[in-house]
Amino acid sequence: MTNASNDNHLFRPNSYIGRTVPRPNAKRLLNGRGNYTDDTKLPRMVHVAFLRSPYAHARINKIDKNQAIKAPGVVAVVDGHDIAEVCAPWVGVLAHLEGMKSAEQHALAIEKASWEGEPVVAIVASTRALAEDALELIKVEWDILPVVTDMEAALGEDAEIIHESLGDNLAWRRTMDAGDVGASFDHAAHIIEERYISNRHTGVCPESRSIVADFNSADDQMTIYQSTQAPHMMQSLFAKHIGLDTHKVRVICNDVGGAYGIKVHAYPDEFATVALSYMLGRPVKFVADRRESFLSDIHARDHRIDTRVAVTANGEITAFEIDDWTGVGPYSAYPRTSAMEALQVLNFTGGQYRNRNYKGRATVVYQNKTPMSQYRAVGHPIVTMITEGMVDDAARAIGMDPLEIRRRNLIADDAYPTTSASGLPFEKLSHQASLDKLEKMINYAELRKDQAAARERGVYRGIGIATFIEMTNPGVASYGVGGAPITAQDGATVRLDANGNTTVAIGVTEQGQGSETIVAQCVASALGITLDSIKVITGDTDVTPYGGGTWGSRGAGIAGEAAVQAGKALRENILEVAAIMLQTDADSLDICENNVINHRDGEVRMPLSEIGRICYFRPDTLPPDFQAELVATRHYVPRQYPFAFTNGVQGCYIEVDIETGLIAFKKYCVVEDCGRVINPQLVDEQIRGGVVQGIGGALFEECRYNDRGELLNGTMSNYLLPTMTDVPDIEVAHIETPTSESELGAKGAGEAGTGAAAAAIMNAINDALSPLGGKVTQQPFTPERILSAIGKI
Amino acid sequence: MTTEKRLISLSVNGELQAKIVEPRMSLADFLRIELELTGTHVGCESGVCGACTVNINGQTARACTILAVQVEGDEVTTIEGASESGEFRDLQDAFHARNALQCGFCTPGMLMMSAELLTQNSKPCRQEIREYLSGNYCRCTGYEAIVDAVETVAQTRNARVGEQDD
Amino acid sequence: MKPAPFDYVKPASLEEALELRRRHGAESAILAGGQSLVPDFNQRLRSTETVIDINGLSALSSIEESQDMISLGAISRYREIETSALVAEHAPLLKMAIPEIGSPAIRNRGTIGGSVSMADPGAELPACLCALGANFELARAGSKRMIAAQNFFTGRYETALDNDEILTRIDVPKNRVGFRSAFHEIARRKTGYAMCGVAAHGKVTHQSVQNLKMVFFGTDDTPMLAVNTISVIEGCAINDVPPAELDAALSEDLHPSDDTHGSAKLRMHYAKVLTRRVLAQFVSAHGEE
Structure with missing residues (x-):
């Protein structure tokens, strides 16, 4: 274990750690000089459009391509059989999810289509418009098959089996039984049962999924420009399924217009695009339009959970029990699978509480809807909704204040290290300190008074509190052990150039969250240089060290630590040269603000530009047996803990209009503990943006299907995203409990806002409605559901 | 079906342009593909998200809901032009300082709308800012930083006007 | 998605526009503000052979006052109506409704004629015009007719406008005392x-x-x-x-x-x-x- 004591560079007064600095790379975006994948234009580039299944489940009897191939501008018309010759199918399972099964999935459907929107035929043409014109000339003969839509009916005896080879529609099931749940329920003062429903929603990246694949057959080189979170993972997958050596595939990820987990998956239409470039030997571009995005981007959070909680008369929670069902579409997503949400619901529920009695079951089934998988805060919004819903249920049953019941049951701040009932290891969390801070921040006592006074006037206001845990800094346990080419480690290469400036190449990627900025802050602080002398390079598999990219709130904690260690290593290398040049001991020197200085008195001895000049242009002046190394690479992966859990609490005060069922936010506060805060502004904006995505799921967003498995609202005007007038200003505060596993001490912050928002809002609505005897437990908490809960409609 | 392409001429960012286009081409695609002004982004092609907002003859408009052939003779300003002229440099600086953007995809449209708001209402309150920009989606920031940045610029501009008056 | 192909004509006079409409009929679409029509084209929810762009017809863009009514040209923009002193004085209902329509960027382009011709059942202005007892002028080559707002809307996205007609003007009775x-x-x-x-x-x-x-x-x-x-x-x-x-x-x-x-x-x-x-x-x- 390392800690701050053996290196004070990170935390000395002029360090960039803990300091708000603006993102240097944001300037080009502000000037319209971003470089998103659709901005890529290559010689001889052609465009692909996909014919997608109009049915949720249908056999493909015949595809007539004859008219389409003759249409103006058309270069190729390709179906599932054609593409299968160059792109091998995949199965989205992982070895550590024992018993999981999924069917073989192809880039283009071959025998049948299994969801509305599954790609079936690809048309390549000189423009996207001409490709779309030709799509209208394709004739497909379909046999419409019965559909499976409801998750519980999917396992019914008379259910249509989507993939006969699997025998049934069960993807995966796991149970857990810790402590003695039975005894706890037997002795409980109150047992509260409830069904919670979290409805499907999706990420809606402003920039839709986009890819340009450019296969050069002369040197067998595939260059792929892709809007992705995980370039190295995609490199491995494209190489594997097209049958190229990995070093023959280069994935370049320039600016990404939002990802949120949606762009961490391998999609059939993107495999098809790469395969088409391989077949045609020229660049092929695919940019999903908005309709395609709604039908083919990963969906998430479609869960139905029956819960039971036991509480004693004095407010001790003595058992949680859950039965979680989720329907994940017809295929498990590749390569992360579609079982992680359910796994996390099973593992994380109740994890912030002392209770040791926990029983759960998670059931993942296949159905004929768009595939589901990971989206920002995977499983956490569901976990927090049911956990904090159960805790509020318990508090109401015994007439205890919601803050008080939490105070009595949260794991105490001095109890660490410890584990949850489900066995999660917690290094150190700060539930109590966070709750105390939130209580003051939101002015809880005053709000209760205001609430009471408002009720006198017939105005219904409610306070919602949601404590949470959040998984960040995932180690190899998440995917690597399951056999997926998903690395948990990240690497940084730091290079001093001839003029004394520094270039950092790093495996993590930038989606606007500020990865490049915090990496620069880490390197600058560790090395002793100014931020303006650093350039950070991300998103190019030919250039950066091998890394996992952006997922699981890992950028700051894992890539940041790699950057720190690389910066330190380069500092040692530089000081070794400087010591020779200055004929002194390296230990007596240091680097500060781009100069080599005396460690003792801070006197400037020489600028780094002089080190660069000598090492690169006049190495003859150095001793003959000495070779300077002005490049250093370091990698980092957490080993001690499988993940670094963070914690926090969200609180909101809302008013429910009981005539319209509409909600107005009056206050929204978040206390969050992500360990060491590297850039306070960037962390706060992650929290705010995350909360607003959580508000989207809580109040507006819902992929609505009919019983034929057809998506009813797959347009930007019918799928409701939160707009500027729908969301509040959000106050954010921090407790800092650094992880001692890394020198930097940072944990992740990108998903915490999203994870608890729905729970806080649900609890606030139910607090507001409590005098009327109504309660909502189904997301999104629409006016319809609220009015229905209080008997107004 | 074949359709007749048309020659259009217009001013984009102060430069005269003459191009032959298909009638079905949107202004957004025209700017991006024909003129390589890729700062105008296409997010929904249905006028809902606001990522393609540009300025036509002094007013904001959604470039995905306008055909390129319609802007014959018009003056179009995109984010590239506004950046080069510096007409809302203070907004760009405030967005930068306040981190009022993350992925940046919505940002050109947000800036176009913010600039228009401040020409019409020099002292907007936070709610007025939120209402004026409510047709522009941002999925990253949670919006508060954008409101802060626009509010800051309004206050700074007013203070400057106040100094001139003194 | 990109629109299916179409031809585009931009008549310089109403007569020319009506002649084009007579010639192309059901195979044509009138382009006013385009804020609903173009998105429909973009998503291939609609296609047409000929787009007739009436934005060049300055006669259709005025807001004028007569003794009993104000007359709104069919291509009056939402923004022009929202900021019109005549509308504020004589038809305040329209001024109340317009801020509820779309983004300011949409209101800069969208037209009153386009809104009523689209006949979206969720749209604000058709209801306002019915409440105000407005009358619509529909022109075809060689003739014109007036129709009461309430009779113009015949179904979801359906109106009494014939395939050879163009909606040219909307007459709104002035607000009366009390x-x-x-x-x-x-x-x-x-x-x-x-x-x-x-x-x-x-x-x-x-x-x-x-x-x-x-x-x-x-x-x-x-x-x-x-x-x-x-x-x-x-x-x-x-x-x-x-x-x-x-x-x-x-x-x-x-x-x-x-x-x-x-x-x-x-x-x-x-x-x-x-x-x-x-x-x-x-x-x-x-x-x-």
């Missing part, structure tokens, strides 16, 4: 598409409301004049409209259906809530005098 307007809508999102809305206009005294036109949108296929509801309201003292009768009348007047944003039940509930808001506004407006 008349009040009210406009309310309820949307899932504050600036979003309304689940239910109402435009109301009538003569308000301290005792009662008379000559009331109360038109709902978002509930039926077309803007719906709530005749039974109006008769209940007109038949009572303004402060004493019996709620049960009001609700029963609304249930007769309106025929909402389910869609992705709300159920029929919800829309009917909202119609009741909005009716009370209109009455409350009329009462308080009168109290101010």
